[in-house]
Amino acid sequence: MTSADAHVVIVGAGHAGGTLAALLRQYGHAGAVTLVGEEPIPPYQRPPLSKAWLKGEADAESLALKPLEFYAGNRIDFRPSVRGVSIDRARKVLALSDGSELAYDVLVLATGARPIRLPIPGADLDGIFELRTAADAEALKAALGPGRTMAVVGGGYIGLEAAASARALGADAVVLEREPRILARVAGEVLSNFFCQVHEGHGVRFLTGASVTGFRGEGGKVTGVELADGRVIDCDLALVGVGAVPNQEIAQEAGLAVNRGVVVDLEARTSDPAIFAIGDVTLRPMPIYGRDFRMESVPNALEQAKQVACAITGRPAPAGETPWQWSDQYDIKLQIAGYNFDSDQSLVRGDPASGHFAIFHLKGDQVQAVEAINSPPEFMMGRQLIGSRRPVDKQRLADTSVSMKEVAAA
């Protein structure tokens, strides 16, 4: 526990940083809280950016985690449009991009991740977008519309969600994926095939095994995407969604332990006891899988924000959570629990053709991960089974006439 009047400085005002600032006040922290954010607006939810926001179904107010006046009203010094640039750990001082300095007692790095930019010819043409911030989403939304064609480079969740939103807006979408199937990095083959068929049913085109080598343009504006096999895919705009890298440079330069993310423990503490790190930037332990990894998800950001708020205010550490995430595309709700590590079998419960089914990834008779499509019981019970490590009867798990409660009770 740190002293009750400690000055907590949070670098990064995303979902993790914003949540932590609010939790510190909710948990009764009396000391000063400063929240430094690179973007001009207070913390907001990113998941709707590729979904409801892009389709015009959400506004800035609904996106915001808290209204702007919340911060001043709760003695949170929110500083927008400024970045942390370096840490002097000996003096406990954070240097900011506006030239000023902030002294801290506790520093929390919540710097997030940034989209990978393709180092290929034409990448700086107008009409090429990435999707991480509200400003990115606003620019993309303005470029979309009926009759426009969007090329999506990368068949991951962001690209697929944006493609679904583009179709809803009357635009055409063509997804270019380097791997033999979409979602290759993050989902099993059954789920990839299911989503591919759903999107094709909504008029999205897919080119898999398509390695993008450059962008074509006219008058400084993108007109097409070049593939390694010589084909050129015409487009009016392009969205690049090929993964993200952690914003860990500030930690690395300060000599903190980093390794594909800022290394933290189960309290989200870095190798310096006065510095925590939370959210997408961290490489964290995940005891149920016996390994450390980096997660890009809201639930992870919230869990680590709680860990730090508890550590600072002297509350007992919260119980570990089983990781999960979700995606909405058209009328499909995908809920994923766990990560598919070390599995030796994948078992489908239900019929994919019905639009309600779940894929369980098993290691022996233990559930490692579940991908549930429009199937909350499979998601909720699957998540519990992953956390408890309780063995399951695979025959009963595959039999939809046995309820998930009965499967889990057996």
Place this chain on the structure above:
Amino acid sequence: MAKITYIEHDGTEHVHDGKTGLSVMEVAVKNNVPGIDADCGGACACATCHVYVDPAWLDKTGDKSAMEESMLDFAEGVEPNSRLACQIKITDGLDGIVVRLPESQH
């Protein structure tokens, strides 16, 4: 606009005005009411905004969708008046509604 009373598990009351069109969850989160986590931000994907609606108000909150019903079925401590707060949209008719919060959201 509707006045909403949130009562924490320990009895602490929080009263806030909610704009029509927002959800009972959104008003709680934007006002930093403890006890409503709302991890998914209202996508009906997580069941961490579980509340008990005062029985006098239950009928006015409308019907549960199949998705909400199904998510609630696996939440802890579910009662007949359990709802997911993200699925209750505020209307003028809800002015004065009282919801109680469970001990924890997991």
